[in-house]
Each structure stands twice: as structure tokens, then as C-alpha cells.
Amino acid sequence: MASHQEPFTPGGVEDASRDPPSPASPTASFYDMSDDEEGEYSTIRPSKTGKGVKLLYTKSKVYVHPTPSAKDNIPGYVALIQQKPGRTDSISSPPTSPGVGSSLGGRRSAETSSLLLAWVPESSLGAASEIYSKVDMFESDSPPKQSCLVPPPPITTTHSSSLGTYAFAVPLSEVFSVMVRPPNTGWWFGSIIINTRGGDSFPPLFFHDSECQSTIAQRRRLQRENFSIGAAETGGVFWGGDQVISWLKKYVNVERSGQEPSVFLIEPNEADKVSFGSGGKPTPDKVKNVLQGKHRDEPMQKKPQNPGDAVTKALTQARWNFLEKMAQVTTFTRRTAQNLAENKNIPPQVRRLMQDPQVQTVSDEFDSARLYLARWAMGIAEQSEKERSQRIWTAKDVLEMEESEVGEFEVLDMDSQGLSLADRRKPVTLKEWNSYFNSATGRLERTPDEVKERIFLGGLHEEDGARKEAWLFLLGVYEWDSTKEERHAKMNSLRDEYIRLKGAWWERMVDEQGTLEEREWWKEQKMRIEKDVHRTDRHIPLFAGEDIPHPDPDSPFAEAGTNVHLEQMKDMLLTYNEYNRDLGYVQGMSDLLAPIYAVEQDDAVAFWGFVGFMERMERNFLRDQSGMRLQLLTLDHLCQLLDPQLYDHLQKLDSTNFFFFFRMLLVWFKREFSFPDILRLYEGLWTDFLSANFHMFIAMAILEKHRNVILEHLKGFDEVLKYVNELSGTIDLQSTLVRAEGLFRRFQRVVEAIDKKSNFPAPTVRQRLPQPPSPSAAKPGADGRPRQGSSGGGAGAAASASASSSGRARMTTGDHVAAGVGAQKERVISPELRALLSRELPKLDKTEVRAHGGGVAS
Amino acid sequence: MSSRKKILLKVIILGDSGVGKTSLMNQYVNKKFSASYKATIGADFLTKEVLVDDRLVTMQLWDTAGQERFQSLGVAFYRGADCCVLVYDVNNAKSFDTLDSWRDEFLIQASPMDPESFPFVVLGNKVDVGDDKRVITSKRAQAWCQAKGGVPYFETSAKEGSNVEQAFEVIARNALAQEESQDFNPDFPETIPINIGEQNQGCSC
């Protein structure tokens, strides 16, 4: 408490009475401290100018978000400021005594016009910034005893007059209401919107509480005092906006709207109260209010599931709702965007939004405003997610996290010995990798599982070449228990074999061997491969450009030319076409080969790595698509189990075929992540560390991240497909990996719980399936063997593999589950789901491939 | 009422892998060609607003993967289509030979009310490539179109943009005619495609 009385620079703490008269200021209408009766208050002010307004309260790290992009955010202070009464140009009322500590009666009009609610950008403060930050840190409920004088911000009563800088200072008498939206931990910054009596709205002010020292301190204090960080004002966790409301309450009458709990009316008159109590049908006035951002024209929320889970609901609701309605009555063309942008009835921030070139591009491309809004909402949610990662942890946070899937994972993780959590998330360097092996024999001296865990959690180093060798183990080219010599020998014979296979198709082409049908197939495959190679990852420097003439003058690419890596890709894929004639080359395979070739940069080595990868991916490419159907069905079951609410919604949209995940599952998210991210993702998936089908949890993690947006905004199958397709290039890998791990743990727990609870006889299929491992069994065994591998895992894999041949029969099982979930009946874990617990690689039987491959040998 | 309704025309683009479906669509909608479009996996669509006579319509152009085995999952999109565009590469005989099966497959899966009159448009793409490479003559293609009941035929280059606009104008017009003929059919109210800009459902949030 005493801290604020210490003098500090560049302002100073002075006795007002001894203060020499200040030089005249151009802004004479403002509070001039030299003739203020400060009484016993000492005064803090910038040393340069003697003029100033009194800073009563302020809060730092309050941002304006002018665009959906976080990099445009402008940090600033929200402040309650007192100017000298009666001295403003705009509002005249007799001066009264300063409001601090005075009784509430009989001071309203005077005070409300002398008090300013302001927002000023940090960048504009100059020397005054120290005063702002000092006042911010005052730990008291009342304003500092000293007068802290700051330069007067420009007074505005409309938002438009503050355009450009966003700074504003609005007299409280002009404030009609303050709309608050409390933060949602990990999702959403809390924000307030100030609506004026003139019907204008200022841009939402976002409280980045985790950066705001005073809010953090305040939270700690509340926690110490009450063992709770709940706040009185707006519900939920204490946040900056609560403080603003409580400042206002000290000076003016603040009434929370009964009908619109997010709206706080400032000095409401009777008419205001009536209009807010009316409810029911929207009247023209109410609609007008919505347009003016005065309050949300929305029926009461169905019932917030938990405080702050209003997330996507609340995006500055008035504007949001308005846009939503727009989206419903008309699709959103550039023309409507233009109209919107010019319509004076629409809040300026929305108008600005409409002028955003990004909006226009989007509307050119797809004309559902909803889709754009959905994306926008996600953009904002994403910012808050970033906030989460920088958060200061409080007791409640930890508690929350422990309940959430991510937290559980972290907690589980921390108790295992050895490396610290952070260390185990670091990439494995070549040096570390080499240290796993005996320097003389080159034999692995760790258990394969230890190594896999490290790679699963941390990945391999991007640049030091660790991948080149490690991938060959992960892809099954090398045995884990081999010696250096054995590996050398193996590689030599594999090189020979590669050359032999390559020669085989080469001869086939030259000599035109085989039946007419076979020859046709080969010609077609060659064309297909060439076309696809020329369309694969050409933005990667390795594959970019054409610097050598095409070897075949008849090729469609003869004119364009080619490069040596494209030619290598072609050779490898044609060789695979020869090697696996039951299946042959199928579109998508070139996408899978490119990362391996890029890492190995040696065609024979990359080829065998690719063969290993294809062992597990074969099922994706069968002619009858049974493997893809099975995985889409599994995703369907997984979503039903883990997120029935979302599943319900998708069902309404006819989207439970999960076709919108087809691309992600077919080529393992190759089109969604950047090339470097793909390398990291694939090496993690190849470890089979938690599940041999961990990619299903990656898919689920992506879906979950966007669940709220999908629930709130997407209204048709086509919209879902478009939205999901366009996630490409926007997904953050690290957080997706962590979320996927969390989802896996949760899945494991749910299966266990259902198994325990179920009074029903175990489904017959269970007897040939492995028991789900308990969470503790999820750690590698001391002997380092796969946890459930040899004993029961094989059966699981077999079940999932054989499922591809009996896809139809399995659909019935799926329907059974579907029927159970909605009605809260008993839940049965489908075999598709149970297979997800297996760490055994699901490989197809050769006869299976022959029967369904669609290659020339079938 | 129905004349004020926002019209969404669903157009399906089919043809062998690599004939240039994605390139054509992008040339039409975004007015650009890139040699590095990736092979299509799954399905996607682009939309474009166009004026047909004096009516503003939204075309939703669906693009799917060309390799046959991926079609079995994509057929869900065929339903509710107003027009089907069949694309082949004039320099690739196989891609022309498969037009029949693309057409048949579409008719089976989309099962339009009146298959005889369902609008198709055929595009012979990549005409910019040298004449020495060309294997399907205009005459041959036109004969095929004639035999299918006078299907409109265009020779296009997605690379150079030639004839693309003209072709899609006819596609839009025929799709609109199809959409309207369905509108007036009281027996099949369900065949109206899902409209993204669904009329005024009121706010249910």
C-alpha cells in the first residue's frame, strides 16, 4: 500500500501547494493542476507539462484487435480519468467535489460528464507511461491518494472521431452501456464494448489478462484471501473487465440488464430499463439497437454449459448476430459486402471488417458469410490459445487442466523418471541418436520402445541428419537389433534388388512384354506417375524447376522439361509399381514418397523406406476402398464416443460419412501441414508408440479443435467439407500432437470405464482382441517389449485388417453403436474402436491385396 | 417467391485423372493457371456468381479425383446436380474412351428424374498442345456428343484460358434450365439441392 507514495521519475511526487505555476497549455479546457485544490493529496504528473487530467484507475495490456490477425493487435490502457469539472467544451455542469469516497447521491450529472472512460495506445503515452503503469499497479480499491496527472486524451463521443488511432475518451454521461464478455480460459480473451448514447460503439477492448501484471497480482491476492479466483462482477474467473465495471460502480449507477446479462447499463433512465425488459419478439427498435450494437438481439442462451463456454457464441455478439442474420437471408457477395461497408447503420468495426481485402477474396471464392465468420471466429480463438500457452498458472488452472485431457497427460507424464518433461519433448539429435548404439558393434543399447518414445515425443532433429538413419529403423528397413555390419549388408542387397526391379519394368517397357491388357496398364501407370510427380510438392526447392531436358520426346512434359529429382521420383514409383503389382501405383502415393526421398536423397534407400511405409498404407489404396471406408467408419465411432454433441450435429448435416476427412486419412495429412511439419508428424506416427492408428487421433484432434466453430456456424455438408478442406496450411502441429495424445488417453479411459461398467456379456469379438492396457500399462514395460504386442496385439491388428474385407458386416456393428449413443443406452466399444488400442501395425494380407488391389496381377 | 429465391446450381466435373478438371475450374473461377496444382484427393468445390440473362446465380463447381477407384466414395456429391461436365484430354485417347463410363456412372449414381434430358457438357481440353500430339479430332468428339442427344461440345485450354468462359456460360445456362424444370415438378420437391444460402430460417441461435 505504501509503495505508491514513493517518488519516481520522470514524473514526480509533489505537494500540489508547492508546485510552481505551469506554463500555459494549448489544451486549456482540461484539468489544470495548478489551480486545483488538491488538499492533502500529493500529485504525480509528467515533469514537462503541468496540465493534465487525473488518472483514477487504469489497466494495462488492454488491446484493440483491428483485424483478425494477432500481429495487428494494439496494446494500450483502459482508464477512468477525471477532468476538471465544468471545463469541457462539450458538457457543462457545475463543478462538484471530487468523487473519491463521496456519497453516491446528488452528484450524477456533474460527475458523469467530468469522468472519462478512455483507451489509449501504449505507443502514444510517452513519459506518461510510467504513471499509467504505476496507477495500474496500485493495489487498492480506491484511486491513488496522490493525484496522478497525465496528458488529456482526446475526448470523443463517437467512434468515428477516433478513427485511425483507436484512442478515445468518452464522458461517462455519454456512455449508454458496456457490454462485457468474460474470458474463456484457453479460448478467448475477455472483452468489453462501450456503447454510447448516440448509438455508436467503440471497438471491443480485449483484456490480455495473462500479460497484465495488475490482474495477475489481483488474482493472486483474491486467491490468497478467498481461496477462490472467482469474481463478483461478471462471473467466472476474475479478469480485467471486472475491474472496469467495479470502477464505474464507484461513480455511477451501473445496472446489469436482466435480459442481457452481458450488458451493463450506465445510469439507465426508466425508458432504457423498459426497453431492456421488453424481451420477446424483436421490434424494429430492437433490431435497430442490434445494428447499433446496443445489445444483443438474442434470446437468452439455452443455458451455458459451463461459465465461459460461451466461447464462439460471444464474439462481440451484437455484430456477430447481425452478420449471422445477413448470412441467413442472403449469400454474401462482394456486392453485399460493399453495401455493408457503406451502410451507416452498421457498427464501424464491422464496416471496416467488410472492407478488409481478405473478406472480399473469401467472398469471391465462396459466398457463404457463415463460412467466413466461422474462420474468423477460429482466428480469434486461436489467438487465445496462444495466450493459454503463455499463461501464468494458478491453482485453479492446474485443477482444470488435471480434469482436461491435456492436463491429465502432462500429469501422467511428469512422474516417469529419467529426462524431464521438457527434455523429452526436445528433438533427438544425431549425437543423442548415435549414443543409443554400441560404438563398436553398432547395436542398439536401448530398448526399441525407449527410442520410439523419445521420437514420438520429441521427433528427430531437422537438420543434423538424424532422420536419414533413424527413419530406416522406423520404416522397418533395418531391424532394431541389428549390428552396423548387418545393416550394411542388408543395404547392399537391397540396392541390388532395387536395381533388379528397376531393370524389370524397364525391359517390360522396351520389349513390350505381356498381354495387350498388361501393356496398356503399364503405359497408363507410367503416364499417371509422370503426371502426379510433376504435381507433387513442387514448391519444395528439391522438386522445383525444370533444368534438364525430358528424356522422352513423346511425354506431355517434353516441352516443359524436368529435373533430376522428379526423374528419380518417377523411377521409384515405377519400381514400386513393379514391386507390388497387386496394387500398383495409385494417386496419393507420390505424396507419401516425397518426404522419404527428400530425407534420404538416395533413390534405392528411399525406395525401400517407401516400401516400408506402404506396408501400413496399402489399405488406403485398394480398388474397393474398403480400407478407407473402415477408417472413416472408425472416425465415426470415435467421434460418437468422444464427442456425441458434435456427432449429433454432423448427423444433422448429413456429414457422418466423415468424407471431409478423406484426404487427411488417405495421405496422412500431407496436404494440411507444411513439409517440415509432415516430417515431424510422420516420424511420430511411425513409432506406433501409443497406437498403430495414432493418425486417427490426429484427425480427431483437428476435428475437436474446430468443434465449436462447426457446431455454431456450419449448416450443411458442403460447408463442412469446404471448411475442413481450407484448414490446410493453418493447423499448428505441436498443439495438435499434444491434443491427440490427450484424446488417446481419454479414449483409453473411456473404453476402460465402459468395460468395467458393462453388465452385459462381453461381445464375442472381444475374446480375440487384446484387453485395453490400463493407463499404467501404457508405459513401456521394464523389459522394453511392446506393451501388448506379441501377446494379444496381433489379434487386434488382424481384426482391423480383416475388417477391410468385411466392411459391410462391420457397418452393422457401427449402427448398433450409433443407436446406443443417442439414447444413452449401453455403449458397446466397436471392434473398430478397440483396434485403436493396438500398437501392432495393421498390415494387409497379400491375398487381400491381390483380391482388392486392382493392380495388374489381380 | 420462387423467382426471388437465391439460386444455387450444382455442377459436377468428371473425367480421367490429369485431363485438367482442377485447372479448368481454377481458370474459370480465379482466372489463372498454375502448372503446380496438386492431384485432387477427395473432393472440393469452388463457387462463382454469374448472371444468366438477368438472373444472378451461384455456381457450385465440384471437383473430384479422376482415378476411378476414388469415385466410389465421391458419388455422394452427384446427388442434386444440375449439370455434369465431362472432360477429356484431346491428346489422350484413353481419356476420351472413358467418357461413356463417366457418363453412365454419373447417371446411375445421381439418378436424375429424366436421364434422357439431363444436361451434360463435354470439354476437350489441352488444345494448346501441338497438333502433332493431338489424337482425338473435333469431328470424332462431336459425333460422340451428337449420339448422346446433342450434348454441347467445347474445345478448351485451361492453360491459355481459351473458350473456358464460353463453355461455362453454356454450363450455367443449361444448369439453370435444369434447376428450373425441377422446381416446377411437384412430384419431386426433394430434388432441389441443398442451398447454402437457405432462405430466412430465422435465427435459431
Ligand SMILES: Nc1nc2c(ncn2[C@@H]2O[C@H](COP(=O)(O)OP(=O)(O)OP(=O)(O)O)[C@@H](O)[C@H]2O)c(=O)[nH]1
Ligand atoms: N498444356 C496444357 N496442360 C494442362 C491444361 N490443363 C491442365 N494441364 C496440365 O495437366 C495436368 C493435370 O491437370 P489437373 O487440372 O491437375 O488435372 P485433373 O483433371 O484435375 O486431375 P486429377 O485431380 O488427378 O483428377 C497438370 O500438369 C496441368 O498443368 C491445358 O489446358 N493445357
Ligand SMILES: [Mg+2]
Ligand atoms: Mg484435379
